[in-house]
Amino acid sequence: ETPPPRAENIILIGLMGSGKSTVGRFVARLLDFRFADTDHMIVNRAGCSIPEIFAKEGEAGFRKRESAVLRELLGSRHHVIATGGGIITQAVNLPLLRHLGYITWLEAGTDLLVRRTSVNNDRPLLRGEEPPRVKLERLIQERGPVYKSMADLRIQTDDLTQEESAYGVAESA
Ligand code: S3P
Numbered sequence: 334e335t336p337p338p339r340a341e342n343i344i345l346i347g348l349m350g351s352g353k354s355t356v357g358r359f360v361a362r363l364l365d366f367r368f369a370d371t372d373h374m375i376v377n378r379a380g381c382s383i384p385e386i387f388a389k390e391g392e393a394g395f396r397k398r399e400s401a402v403l404r405e406l407l408g409s410r411h412h413v414i415a416t417g418g419g420i421i422t423q424a425v426n427l428p429l430l431r432h433l434g435y436i437t438w439l440e441a442g443t444d445l446l447v448r449r450t451s452v453n454n455d456r457p458l459l460r461g462e463e464p465p466r467v468k469l470e471r472l473i474q475e476r477g478p479v480y481k482s483m484a485d486l487r488i489q490t491d492d493l494t495q496e497e498s499a500y501g502v503a504e505s506a
Contacts (some may be wrong), residue, residue: 342406342433348446350441351445360506361412366411367409367413384457403430439498
């Protein structure tokens, strides 16, 4: 049996601060696609911020909401979808991501991730005892192999502007 064709969306995966939202908006403009951002969808549906969701419902509650918005996106076409960095931590999400479309991993080194994520304080996973750099290094170790296994395309963004990364995504999609 032939599997159903993949939906024609572009999914951006990668760690916090890798530029998924910014690059995603550029890519959407380049391809004349719609833009969706799972974190924004979760905040809209919940009516409160990500730190508030973590405080009230724990990370588990947040992860349930994240899977729910992915399922909501299943019918969409011609969307660029920026995902939260932890979307690949839930096994149930992996086939959903695959089905949604072409997966691009935005890879970035620790320095860039630390710099970008220090701009605001809206990421509960970086608010713990552990310094953000140490936490991010650990997440690179833990999640890197999963991003790699999921990615149709990998873009090393350290020496690129976000516009250049977006051209890379748009060209190869
Ligand atoms: C998370 C990443 C965040 C957000 C939440 C958890 C993670 O999204 O979903 O704070 O587990 O890496 P960004 O990758 O857009 O920062």
